[in-house]
Amino acid sequence: MVTMRDVAKRAGVSIATVSFVLNDTKPVTPATRERIELAMAELGFRRNMVARALASRRTHIIAMAYPALDHRFGFSAAEFLTSAAEAARNQDYHLVLWPVGNDGTELTELVGQGLVDGVVLMEVQLDDPRVAVLQGTGTPFALIGRTTTLESLAHVDIDFETTVDNAVGYLHGLGHRRLILVSGDLTDPRFHNYGPYVRSEAAYRRVAAEYGFETIVLQCADATRAGQDAAAQLVRDHPETTAVLVLNEYSALGVISGLNRLGHSVPADISVLALLMAPDTAAMSDPELSMMRTPGPELGALGTDALIRQLEGAAPLPPPHLIPAKLHIGGSTAPPPG
Amino acid sequence: MVTMRDVAKRAGVSIATVSFVLNDTKPVTPATRERIELAMAELGFRRNMVARALASRRTHIIAMAYPALDHRFGFSAAEFLTSAAEAARNQDYHLVLWPVGNDGTELTELVGQGLVDGVVLMEVQLDDPRVAVLQGTGTPFALIGRTTTLESLAHVDIDFETTVDNAVGYLHGLGHRRLILVSGDLTDPRFHNYGPYVRSEAAYRRVAAEYGFETIVLQCADATRAGQDAAAQLVRDHPETTAVLVLNEYSALGVISGLNRLGHSVPADISVLALLMAPDTAAMSDPELSMMRTPGPELGALGTDALIRQLEGAAPLPPPHLIPAKLHIGGSTAPPPG
DNA sequence: GTGAAAGCGCTAACAA
DNA sequence: TTGTTAGCGCTTTCAC
Numbered sequence: 001m002v003t004m005r006d007v008a009k010r011a012g013v014s015i016a017t018v019s020f021v022l023n024d025t026k027p028v029t030p031a032t033r034e035r036i037e038l039a040m041a042e043l044g045f046r047r048n049m050v051a052r053a054l055a056s057r058r059t060h061i062i063a064m065a066y067p068a069l070d071h072r073f074g075f076s077a078a079e080f081l082t083s084a085a086e087a088a089r090n091q092d093y094h095l096v097l098w099p100v101g102n103d104g105t106e107l108t109e110l111v112g113q114g115l116v117d118g119v120v121l122m123e124v125q126l127d128d129p130r131v132a133v134l135q136g137t138g139t140p141f142a143l144i145g146r147t148t149t150l151e152s153l154a155h156v157d158i159d160f161e162t163t164v165d166n167a168v169g170y171l172h173g174l175g176h177r178r179l180i181l182v183s184g185d186l187t188d189p190r191f192h193n194y195g196p197y198v199r200s201e202a203a204y205r206r207v208a209a210e211y212g213f214e215t216i217v218l219q220c221a222d223a224t225r226a227g228q229d230a231a232a233q234l235v236r237d238h239p240e241t242t243a244v245l246v247l248n249e250y251s252a253l254g255v256i257s258g259l260n261r262l263g264h265s266v267p268a269d270i271s272v273l274a275l276l277m278a279p280d281t282a283a284m285s286d287p288e289l290s291m292m293r294t295p296g297p298e299l300g301a302l303g304t305d306a307l308i309r310q311l312e313g314a315a316p317l318p319p320p321h322l323i324p325a326k327l328h329i330g331g332s333t334a335p336p337p338g
Numbered sequence: 339m340v341t342m343r344d345v346a347k348r349a350g351v352s353i354a355t356v357s358f359v360l361n362d363t364k365p366v367t368p369a370t371r372e373r374i375e376l377a378m379a380e381l382g383f384r385r386n387m388v389a390r391a392l393a394s395r396r397t398h399i400i401a402m403a404y405p406a407l408d409h410r411f412g413f414s415a416a417e418f419l420t421s422a423a424e425a426a427r428n429q430d431y432h433l434v435l436w437p438v439g440n441d442g443t444e445l446t447e448l449v450g451q452g453l454v455d456g457v458v459l460m461e462v463q464l465d466d467p468r469v470a471v472l473q474g475t476g477t478p479f480a481l482i483g484r485t486t487t488l489e490s491l492a493h494v495d496i497d498f499e500t501t502v503d504n505a506v507g508y509l510h511g512l513g514h515r516r517l518i519l520v521s522g523d524l525t526d527p528r529f530h531n532y533g534p535y536v537r538s539e540a541a542y543r544r545v546a547a548e549y550g551f552e553t554i555v556l557q558c559a560d561a562t563r564a565g566q567d568a569a570a571q572l573v574r575d576h577p578e579t580t581a582v583l584v585l586n587e588y589s590a591l592g593v594i595s596g597l598n599r600l601g602h603s604v605p606a607d608i609s610v611l612a613l614l615m616a617p618d619t620a621a622m623s624d625p626e627l628s629m630m631r632t633p634g635p636e637l638g639a640l641g642t643d644a645l646i647r648q649l650e651g652a653a654p655l656p657p658p659h660l661i662p663a664k665l666h667i668g669g670s671t672a673p674p675p676g
Numbered sequence: 677g678t679g680a681a682a683g684c685g686c687t688a689a690c691a692a
Numbered sequence: 693t694t695g696t697t698a699g700c701g702c703t704t705t706c707a708c
Contacts (some may be wrong), residue, residue, distance in 0.1 A: 061453070081406075099420060284562045285595075
């Protein structure tokens with residue numbers, strides 16, 4: 001293994017000077033800098049991150065803690081991860097997906113071991129216990145999502161208000177007046193107080209009231225089968241509906257196939273609009289779903305930036321911290337029949 | 339921060355003794371061990387993994403290097419990851435998903451920094467450049483998948499021969515005689531020499547010949563849209579087909595919806611069997627797909643074990659290293675019409 | 677069975 | 693601008 005000592009010797013300088021050019025922490029004459037860089041290149045030097053971490057007390061590793069047991073890691077999550085990793089890499093950090101349980105104990109363990117400088121938390125619940133864990137241990141973290149009391153917590157999230165506004169506005173513009181929201185299942189303990197469910201449902205109730213629509217909300221687990229059941233219920237109990245907003249990705253697939261199966265043609269008879277969805281998921285349905293596209297790439301990058309700013313003692317991330325999902329018109333929406 | 343020194347002082351022993359009980363590397367009197375453990379508990383000691391890594395030259399971190407740019411990280415990959423992480427945790431290792439490009443340069447960087455003890459490689463190509471990188475740097479690694487020359491490389495993989503055997507056998511048992519394989523798209527440079535495509539297609543040709551079936555193979559990208567196109571082509575060019583085997587997960591969804599759209603009822607008119615699939619994906623189609631279930635959980639755990647055995651200098655993983663996908667009968671297969 | 681002490685490779689005062 | 697040096701918290705010989 002080539003160490004800084006080897007580089008220093010070859011360049012005829014002290015090990016400290018090598019450290020200075022490596023970290024750019026002190027001014028160094030262009031000439032010596034060049035000699036050092038040459039020596040590093042010739043020797044194929046790669047700085048040992050473990051030693052650096054021990055000495056500087058910064059590992060430059062960020063963990064994206066994903067509650068893999070309770071939340072399925074699908075395409076949306078993959079988008080968050082990829083963009084977050086890229087944002088981290090651009091700032092000399094490693095971002096890794098660290099599979100942890102949701103109970104917070106594994107998280108405690110992880111941060112206690114000093115392996116990570118900070119944590120990006122996904123799938124946050126309004127009263128998420130993991131937040132308390134991280135605060136308790138003094139670990140820097142950023143949220144993708146929000147707790148109820150978000151004062152002073154670094155966070156980014158979807159702008160549910162604007163998203164729902166635009167979604168309903170779009171359907172209204174097409175001529176729809178009888179809508180229904182297929183929301184998430186808040187009775188499921190894993191999603192108890194899950195932010196996106198609570199916030200988008202609240203937003204929908206507000207917006208529907210503003211438009212003077214009757215407010216109908218079904219709860220539905222995030223599964224294709226559950227979506228099919230919701231479709232059946234919808235057809236049975238609310239046959240006058242002309243457009244459906246679906247919150248969960250996989251429910252949305254089920255709503256489409258459920259409607260198809262019941263002989264309701266989408267979008268001719270009824271429109272379906274996904275409220276939060278990744279393009280890969282939308283492409284799986286037939287017809288391809290119209291969607292409010294989850295701003296995963298933006299949020300992953302912003303969340304990471306917010307955390308790194310903390311780590312570096314920089315100014316907090318400037319607004320906006322809330323990013324709306326943008327409308328992508330697919331094949332599942334059209335004007336109402338008649 | 340509570341260090342071993344603190345624990346040692348409180349227990350009235352030397353720091354070395356603390357290390358011995360922590361790592362179980364030397365015999366220690368039950369009495370002193372107990373004193374030490376008590377002290378650790380009282381102080382809330384957590385050993386600093388970074389210091390341990392520097393001193394022992396082992397980070398106890400395993401990277402699952404996933405080529406996120408070229409291969410989409412879907413439900414199957416998530417299964418591998420989750421089971422691998424669990425297997426690692428059971429043996430005092432951390433397994434993390436480390437997003438890297440596929441060109442091998444990022445991988446070189448990663449292992450050069452000494453942050454990981456070893457690498458689990460997924461989505462291996464028959465002539466994968468990353469293998470050379472890891473061999474060049476002397477990094478221990480295990481493959482989930484196989485290169486062409488797998489001598490001496492630690493690996494686990496799907497048993498494509500058995501999988502295809504059983505898949506075709508099942509369809510044959512239902513009475514099907516006119517099959518078609520919708521394979522992957524080997525002309526796509528990202529999947530050039532991608533093991534699963536090559537091996538399952540070869541297996542299929544062998545098995546079809548054994549049954550005396552005409553061998554028809556379509557190539558199809560791993561996307562729902564492409565699967566729909568394949569369905570159209572199939573209906574047009576091979577209308578006598580009564581059963582379709584589909585290799586790619588997302589193609590399979592498209593084949594189903596494509597057939598539905600063309601007025602061919604699945605499974606009444608034609609059966610569809612997914613050759614490699616995760617349950618979550620199968621549940622997304624209507625009808626729910628019959629599948630050969632990818633042994634993701636088994637392979638993730640086995641691959642991790644194989645690597646850890648190397649790291650610990652233990653005996654290599656005993657066979658079997660090839661695990662077949664198991665048949666799960668869903669709603670997309672039935673006897674042929676007539 | 678336990679302790680003393682020399683590192684692991686690097687960072688960051690402090691000196692020069 | 694550059695060098696000296698004391699750690700970072702732990703592992704691991706080598707004595708006792």
